[in-house]
Amino acid sequence: MPGGYMGKILYVDLSSGSIKEEPIDEEVARKYLGGKGYAVYLLYQYLKEYEARGLAPQDIDPLGPENVLIFATGPGTGIPGFPSPGRYHVMALRSPLTGSIGSGNSGGEFGPFMKFAGYDMIVIEGASDRPVYLSIVNGEVELKDASDLWGMTVFDTTRILKKRVGGKNTSVACIGPAGENLVMMAAIMNDEHRAVGRTGLGAVMGSKMLKAIVVSGDQQVPVARPEDFKKAADKARELLMKDPVTSEGLPKYGTAVLVNIINQAGMLPFKNWQFEYNPDADKISGETLEKEYLIKRRPCWGCIIGCGRVTKVQMGPYQVLYSEGPEYESVWALGNDTGVMELDAVIKSNHLCDELGMDPISLGSTIACAMELYEKGYIPEEDLQGVDLKFGNPAALVELTWRTAYKSGFGKMIAMGSKRLAEVYGAPELSMSVKGLEMPAYDPRGAKGIGLEYATSNRGGCHVTGYTIAPEILSHPEKIDPLTPEGKAKWVKIFQDFTCVVNSTVNCLFDTFALGAGEYAELLSAVTGWDLTEDDVMRIGERIYNLERVIINRYGFDGKDDTLPRRLLEEPMPEGPAKGQVVELDKMLKEYYELRGWVDGKPTPEKLRELEIEL
Amino acid sequence: MPRVRLLLFATLREKFGVKELDLELGRGGGLRELFEAAADRLGGDFLSEVLDDSGLPRDDRIIMVNGRNVKDTPDRGTSIRLADGDVVAVFPPIAGG
DSSP states (O other): OOTTOOOEEEEEETTTOOEEEEEOOHHHHHHHOSHHHHHHHHHHHHHHHHHHTTOOGGGOOTTSTTOOEEEEOOTTTTOTTSSSOOOEEEEESOOTTTSSOEEEEEOSSHHHHHHHTTOSEEEEESOOSSOEEEEEETTEEEEEEOTTTTTOOHHHHHHHHHHHHOSSSEEEEEOOHHHHTTOTTBOEEETTTEEEOGGGHHHHHHHTTEEEEEEEOOOOOOOSOHHHHHHHHHHHHHHHHHSHIIIIIHHHHOGGGHHHHHHHTTOOOBTTTTBSOOTTGGGGSHHHHHHHTEEEEOOOTTOSSOOOEEEEEOSSTTOEEEEEOOOHHHIIIIIITTTOOOHHHHHHHHHHHHHHTBOHHHHHHHHHHHHHHHHTTOSOGGGGTTOOOOTTOHHHHHHHHHHHHTTOTTHHHHTTOHHHHHHHTTOGGGOOEETTEEOOSOOTTSOHHHHHHHHHOTTSSOSTTSOTHHHHTSOSSSOOOTTOOTTHHHHHHHHHHHHHHHHHHTOOGGGGGTOOHHHHHHHHHHHHSOOOOHHHHHHHHHHHHHHHHHHHHHTTOOGGGSOOOHHHHHSOOOSSTTTTOOOOHHHHHHHHHHHHTEETTEEOHHHHHHTTOOO | OOEEEEEEOHHHHHHHTOSEEEEEOOTTOOHHHHHHHHHHHHOTHHHHHHBOTTSSBOTTSEEEETTEEGGGSTTTTTTOOOOTTOEEEEEOSOOOO
């Protein structure tokens, strides 16, 4: 077994209660690493098996027992000295929110502690007919009754299970009421405030009646070449400490420091993307958060960047005495996009998202979509049951946050996500989503590359599978003009492929502000004992992205779905530095498909052969 | 005489204790003149925070004129003549996700 792996995959069938383990297949690991990549490989095997049994991919119910949920660490996870080794990735065959592949990533402690408990990956099949939780303590695996935990919040569930299991390296990943109630943007939460936020994977867990996974252990992750690893890790550490973004910007202000710069660039979506500059944005900025709400920082396990925030709202109607975050995306979605400029209320809403288990991006965006639908007369007053759904109302934001988790009142409509909501009320164009996933906090009319990324991301409207904001706005690794569509296809492809490597290693995307594919090749070679080059690493990333694309093609997603909301393609930016701009998607997409070797959003057989992807 | 608004963010805001300055420039003044006018108010070391040894905008600063990064202009913003109502924003290296 190569270094970096515990060597075991745990398979749990919740329908039968059977538990078994299988070894990591080194041949697969060499081609797909771990984390997202290995999970994508396994998901494709399930699709093949289902097809052989007569279940077509498009007939897989995301909330049915046939959906498969995979918790996946990678060879970098849990190794002291590896850059940000505290993360893990979760994937599902299908997302209930989008119908595309389910995918999310989280920090904290769960990933490393899962390996210390003895497993690289946990594969959840079937569905239980009563609430259960999975306990993995130093290789001892048990499914246990969770009737007493069902209905509890994320915080209570976590505290109870940590106390019940005890031990030093103990961590809980669980769902809150939102996941139990099959809210479409339900998250899987770990270590109380860390979220596998996107694509509604909490609802998949809820549909299986799996309340939690608790892991605990003291096993060590083997490293194949310790001396080489020390050299590579020291070099990475030096680069991270030298880069002002990873050594100063992120630790001091956290991710919300982006609010002001993205607003100044005229691309901070405001009031459901009707406007892209908000004169009051500084009220909810990282600087304001740091000055008025920050108590301390809480890094993920083993991370030297330490961007995590611990915050507090001292008094008032939105008092929260301990919370974590909010991150840039949460501040934007719950604040700027809804027009709510009271940071107290944004922190409270974000806190409720953690406590009840929801994705603040999709939640905030769906509330913003509802606000526009209401203000334009699509939602009748009586449907709101007393909620004053005008833009900028902090009380409506906080009330709809908890109501959504419980599907109570108008929260039942928010719980569908913006795509279904806007369709129900007859204005589908007002959902700011791609493939059903709400887009994050950058208007691509002001940075064209991120528009191509949103359109082509396999999981839907996503920025962190190809973060071209780095070169377009933040000058990392070099500055490129955000307003031109020229050359963006190449950047998007490189970022998407490289991010697959990051999510399969699994470590933090923020490392890539200082580390490139060369550093990843050195680190992974030293850990695993393989001899990987920079080209090998990028090829692995490309292979993962293509196989993931093959999977979503099987669900019916193709070129027609690689698109953007009409507002971004046809409505010129109304004001600001990007005034008059739209996204020239067709031009970028054509170039992107050529670079990818895809036709109409589908990898060609030649491309798959070239990447040694066996279907 | 054009009046230009200078905005500071993150560590620059903290170091100099101001969020924004309204500055009056001589006609035809550019970024250098703006930064010199700011240094009159903020202290001489402000200049070294925004300009390099050769007097050009520092490579590791994000400097925007009306939302456009000066690095997206042909000469890193050196030929820009600031006009009345222009907004110049200066950021240290920052990022997020």
